[in-house]
Amino acid sequence: MTANTSKGITYPQSTDHTRLWEHLQNLATTADGIIAGSADVQVFTANGTWTRPVGALWVIVEVQAAGGGSGGTPATAASQGTSSPGGSxxxxxxxxxxxxxxxASQAITVGAGGTGGSAGANAGNNGGNSSFGALITAIGGSGSQAGASGSSSSSVSLAGADGGSGGSGGDFRMQGGDGGCSQCMNGFPVKLNNGGGSYFAGVQRSSGISVGGTGGISGNSYGGGASGASAGPSQAAQAGAAGADGCVIVTTFKA
Incomplete structure (x- = not known):
């Protein structure tokens, strides 16, 4: 007569008179079926379907949502500067x-990076959500607002976009990094408008202090927000940039 542990290992009871080597063989066979022997790693960078591998024991799912795009900036007059905040x-x-x-299987959704605002006072767009079926969802980063102009006698500051948050499922989650603020002082853009980072992506730098016009910089992969655009006096309108796409990584440990 035999019994099973809570982990599924079969062992003999005191009334079982099977030979010792048979007990050991049975123990080894049942243990072999519940101890991980290999891992199957699937990385999704586009929508798809995950199918559970044969012999699966447990599954680790990592879901990264996409980053937000940055806003564009309007054209400036001789005494103006402008800068848009960073996407998150x-x-x-x-x-x-x-x-x-x-x-047995799950639909995989990979969020697309939020597009940047076109040249002019146009806001960036939110990054798309990523998900593992209905079990785990992560929320995309927010697009930043459009740039505003400050004159030589005033300053203007705009808050960066808040990091993506509020998803569901799973046992651990981390909010996306906030986008950097934009600021213009006395008609000059001070570039603090970095793109927000993510679990997988570092912060995207701003493009430096410049009186000339510069567009935003696309977010770092995976899930990073775009840095903002800026322009000094007498410059054309500038476009924002896109956030980075997300990803879903599914690691299955198999017997």
């Missing part, structure tokens, strides 16, 4: 699931 990074979420909990 996308949210990250992770879940550890049993094979049964992960299901």
């Amino acid at each position: 990074g996308g949210e990250y979420a992770r879940g550890i699931l049993t094979a049964a909990g992960a299901g």
